[in-house]
Amino acid sequence: MTADAEALDAGDPLARFREEFVFEDGGPLYVDGNSLGRLPKRTQERLAALVDEWGTALVRGWQEWIDLPVSVGDELAESALGARPGEVVVTDSVTVNLYKLARAALASRPGKTAVVTDAANFPTDRYVLEGLGCELRLIGADPVEGPGVADVEEACAPGDVALVSLSQVGYRSGALADLPAVTEAAHAAGALMLWDLSHSAGAVQVGLDEHGVDLAVGCTYKYLNAGPGAPAFLYVRSALQGQLRTPIQGWFGQRDQFDMDRAYEPADGVVRFLAGSPQILGLVAVRAGVELVREAGIGAIAAKGRALTAYAVELHDEVLAPLGVELGTPRDPARRGAHVSLRHPEGWRVCRALIERAGVVPDFRRPDTVRFGFPPLYTRFADVREAVERLRGVLERREHLEVDAAYTRVT
């Protein structure tokens, strides 16, 4: 007998945070916050205020706006990443940030010519690394459990690896890597370690400083709820900042930005990894999203994430496994992010049927994975149960066989 969702919700110390978000009356059961997080009410207000400020302060607004990449980075560092002020900036996209850091890392290790990643890492990560012009060595990690220490040790064994770049939480499986041990393995092999935190920032504890991570990037539109295309972040360990140079030399990373007649000289600190003008609307949204994480506490958020996914796993075993669904996420709660992957041979059609027939919005990742994301700030245990129940209904009624089988793009 599974636990009682209402009892779990009644005991949830984060329950009140649901009211911080916009919910549409009659809206669908949304379990895709791991793709695009919900709109916080305060963000709606802050964005309107920022647009007003643009209209009236005009260029004078920049006196405050100009510091946002650093100040919001500091807030993010402390609230969600386990990093110190001066180690994180909010800027550009994950893709661009990964490019900047990976190239800088490679250039700082002249004797080393290889970069290691997981063959199942998120596409943009692989593409960026592929484009660096060095050897890209792919780990063929377990598709459910993700890359582990042994994988990294093996890939680094030749001694030629400059950089190991992995996702802390796998986008498909939801597997949470053993960040401390993998980082240590990379270091033991003389490589720098870069983590993509897109599926972990705001969902799990990261501990960048504690675990000696060198570099990290991540997005803000998933568990940080900063909206579609909000700016990403990057982290560079303090002690490393002076040794690395961005390949994209821009005026926001210049030592004296408004002394405009000098040659390029990188600023001190992580600010040297800024490039062009920061997107102010997006930064204001990131700040609001980070505030919510700080108020709830990343420890409490991570604990609730483990509880929500544990409940989903329990329901999977009881309700979904008999209907042909296979769990694509690790069973150890310490090895999970805040989403679970449910594999089914007709996964694409199952996903479409959930959307078209059952009022559930999950997403799909080829070849067979339906993802249910449970952002701890606004997901109830009752939502987990309801999503599973509706999936059971689709499968029992075989509604997935009634929808169009043609695959079309989904984000």
Place this chain on the structure above:
Amino acid sequence: MTADAEALDAGDPLARFREEFVFEDGGPLYVDGNSLGRLPKRTQERLAALVDEWGTALVRGWQEWIDLPVSVGDELAESALGARPGEVVVTDSVTVNLYKLARAALASRPGKTAVVTDAANFPTDRYVLEGLGCELRLIGADPVEGPGVADVEEACAPGDVALVSLSQVGYRSGALADLPAVTEAAHAAGALMLWDLSHSAGAVQVGLDEHGVDLAVGCTYKYLNAGPGAPAFLYVRSALQGQLRTPIQGWFGQRDQFDMDRAYEPADGVVRFLAGSPQILGLVAVRAGVELVREAGIGAIAAKGRALTAYAVELHDEVLAPLGVELGTPRDPARRGAHVSLRHPEGWRVCRALIERAGVVPDFRRPDTVRFGFPPLYTRFADVREAVERLRGVLERREHLEVDAAYTRVT
């Protein structure tokens, strides 16, 4: 005797566009739209609607949002740049876009090892080019008239130039380059030509296709009025797109973005120069700004810009020159963008006095330049006269000698 501002305003075919923008009651006389453009009323509405859409459509919004970099790029291409659909995308910052295109250009010209720019080009342009790891050859162009054909011919004479990169309108002088002739000179030397259109897009006619320009970048927060840190754009001539590859290989530039298990293969067309997730709020603001340019017509905008700056030059000669101000902008109307530069030995303090004592917001560029920007969509001839009159008052009363002389950063 100078012309009558009221008569000029009465005959202005674009006068009605002023009502499209937010003006604060009692706000300052703003002549810095060349740094940050004003807020269009429709943008305020569109951004609020987009935030609502995020809150309710959630991830489903991406079905439409995903095409914005291309569709807004097409609209910008036709309305303001003289380019065709499929040649422009709105994405990233000027800095990042310039990096992508310059590196791609350099890689496409293996025998050529030098890049040419103007020593007085905007700092981020110089910094980016400096970071490419090739020889950066600097033109020491005339500080008022800017780089010309002879400068480019001389710099390219050794035959080793892969890329010439210049700003169409100089950020300090406001000089408008002879784009057709300079482009031709670069081509004659076997180089590709890249124009930074940050101070020209939405202010002057560009004619990218007509003049065979290869590459261009530019921002949208000046004369396109898209707001602080709105995404930039990039242009790649159709015939060249297949030959160039972005150094930043991201999933938005991948041939089949959601077929996630493939190696990187660039998409056809200019879309290959996208990298990470597009910033949707910024794109919606760019679309609104571009609409206004289309409705007014870039020809009419450019004509009014010439008339406004001609009026400012006339007033300068009559009113300001006797007070020690020197014109830092070309006198030929065909060689000007939409701002004028007023040089004064105490330029910084003059700028501060205008802001603190006279209710005028211009900006300052070292060492001695006060910039007055006159965005044609919302600037009246009466504003030009009023700005000059207030500057006269400051100088006559020597109020600039009463403000703090210490230079602090301005954007």
